[in-house]
Amino acid sequence: MNDMPNRPPHMGLDFTGQHVVIIGAGGIGYETARICAANGARLSIIDIADKSETPRANLVDADRHSWLKMDVTETASQLRIGELLEDADALIITSAYFPDEPALELMSDEWFTTFRRVMDVNIGATMRLSQLAVAAMAARGGGRIVILGSVAGRMGGLLSGALYASSKGAVHTFTRWLSLRxxxxxxxxxxxxxxxxxxxxxxxxxxxxxxxxxxxxxAQPNEIAPAVAFLASPAAGYIHGQVIDVNGGIWMS
Ligand SMILES: NC(=O)c1ccc[n+]([C@@H]2O[C@H](COP(=O)([O-])OP(=O)(O)OC[C@H]3O[C@@H](n4cnc5c(N)ncnc54)[C@H](O)[C@@H]3O)[C@@H](O)[C@H]2O)c1
Incomplete structure (x- = not known):
């Protein structure tokens, strides 16, 4: 027989008493924030955009949740987020840079500038924040990290250029690397x-x-966010190192 603790059955997503740190509150991040909050989470939302620039942000209860305007590629921001992660139960990373790439000349300065920014935002900051989160969560007995990849990292994508698609392939690989550890x-x-x-x-x-x-x-963002929230919830406690596809069937693993 198994030795699972005798827990009540999950009746749905339950974030009661949980602190969830969400990086990026655009379309998918914001819908995910709403689901986590509606199911009991206290949120720390980080975005490079000011709350006032994001009309939907007004829906988040300012007394309970916080919004910090930061660029996650900056070391000072990462250290501040590291402090927030000290009592976090889940970290959800949805921030990304999706440049208009097709016109870029491969040997131009513009290409190198775009390359650095795409990799800094999409994989560099993701690696640093995730590793800070693992250390903080492990010290408190555990937690959950959900990173947004892309179908572009699976099959090249319908709209994306080489830099964005490659950065998302790196996100998928990093997920597995970090999960093993x-x-x-x-x-x-x-x-x-x-x-x-x-x-x-x-x-x-x-x-x-x-x-x-x-x-x-x-897809609409509210068709992606429930799966993100599920992976960030205690109900996903036995799922490790997976890249979960929500893509209308365009890529099937
Ligand atoms: N929308 C799509 O078609 C699609 C498809 C596949 C994957 N994704 C991925 O899903 C995730 C969420 O995408 P979305 O469509 O909600 O995007 P979005 O642009 O609506 O939201 C992303 C948010 O991240 C913030 N952000 C960007 N750079 C940042 C930085 N340096 N520091 C802090 N915040 C920053 C933006 O201000 C924005 O609010 C991304 O990782 C994206 O790559 C999106």
Missing amino acids: AAPRGVNVNCLAPGVTDTPMIAGRPPADTSRIPAGRI
């Missing part, structure tokens, strides 16, 4: 890889070819 310390590290989703990230870009998506349409 974090799982024995009680920390779940997983990745959620969305398909094309209707958020500010893709605003103004050419429309995706929906005839290539079996579901026949792109």
Whole structure:
């Protein structure tokens, strides 16, 4: 027989008493924040954008949750987030840089500048914050980390350029690398890889070819966020090192 503790059955997502740190509160991050908050979480939201620049931010209860305007690539920001992580139960990283790449000349200064920014935001900051989180969570007995990858990291993507797609492939690999080391310390590290989703990230870009998506349409952020919130919840305590695909069927592992 198994020796699982005798816990009550999960009746749904329960973040009661939990502190969730969410990096990036755009389309998917904000929908995830709403779900976690509605199920009892106290939130620390970090975004490079000011709260006033994000109309939906007004929906977050300022008495209970905090919004910190920071660029997560800066060392000072990472150290401040490290302090927040000391009592965090979950870290969710949704921040990303999705540049308009196709016109970039490979040998131009512009290419190198874009390369550095994409890698700094999408994988550099992700690595540093996740590793800070593992140390802090392990010291408190465990926790959960969810990183946003992308279908672009699986199959190249419908809208993305080489730098963004490659950075997301790195996110998927890093998830597995860190999970192998974090799982024995009680920390779940997983990745959620969305398909094309209707958020500010893709605003103004050419429309995706929906005839290539079996579901026949792109996603809404509230179709991605529930899976992110689930992975950040105590209910996902035995899931380690997975890249979970939510993409309308365009890529099946
Ligand atoms: N929208 C899509 O089609 C799509 C598809 C696949 C994967 N994803 C991934 O899902 C995640 C969420 O995407 P989204 O569509 O919600 O994007 P979004 O642009 O709506 O939100 C991202 C948020 O991150 C913030 N951010 C960016 N750089 C930052 C920095 N340096 N420091 C702090 N905050 C920063 C932005 O201000 C923004 O609010 C990203 O990792 C993205 O790569 C999105």
